[in-house]
Amino acid sequence: MGGISFLWLSAATAVFVAANGVLKTYAVKGGWPVLVGALALFCVGNWLMVQVMRANGLGLAIALSAIFQLVAISLMAIVVFGERPSPLQLAGMALGVVAVAMIAWPQGGRA
Known part of the structure; x- marks a missing residue:
């Protein structure tokens, strides 16, 4: 994965984290404008x-995105919403980070 693809992936992750934060707000407080805002962010x-998929293929893009979002949204849930994951859940997130490294390693994917 090249530098530009990493920037696209980082931007997508940031937007998805924001969208999920807005969706959490909708789940707690309601309001159609909040829901529409979340859907627009999604x-x-x-x-x-799509930009990441164009450069890296569907499999690599979605695998990396899923783990990036898992970790980023979990961090948001902990920091912003005060949620506390169990030790087993934290271990799963750590394994996800290892999985990203293995998937993105140059020999493991398209260069």
Whole structure:
């Protein structure tokens, strides 16, 4: 994965984290404008992911995105919403980080 692809993936992850934060707000407080805002952010995030897929293929893009989002959204849940994952869940996130390294390693994917 090249530098530009990493930037697209980082931007997509940031947008998806924001979208999920807005969606959590909708789940707690409601309001159609909040829901529409979350859906708009998801659309932007998906457009950004298409850019990652163009450069790296579907499999690599989605695998990396899933783990990036898992870790980023979990961090948001901990820091912003005060959620506390169990030790087993934390271990799963750590394994996800290892998985990203293995998937993105030059010999393991398309260069």
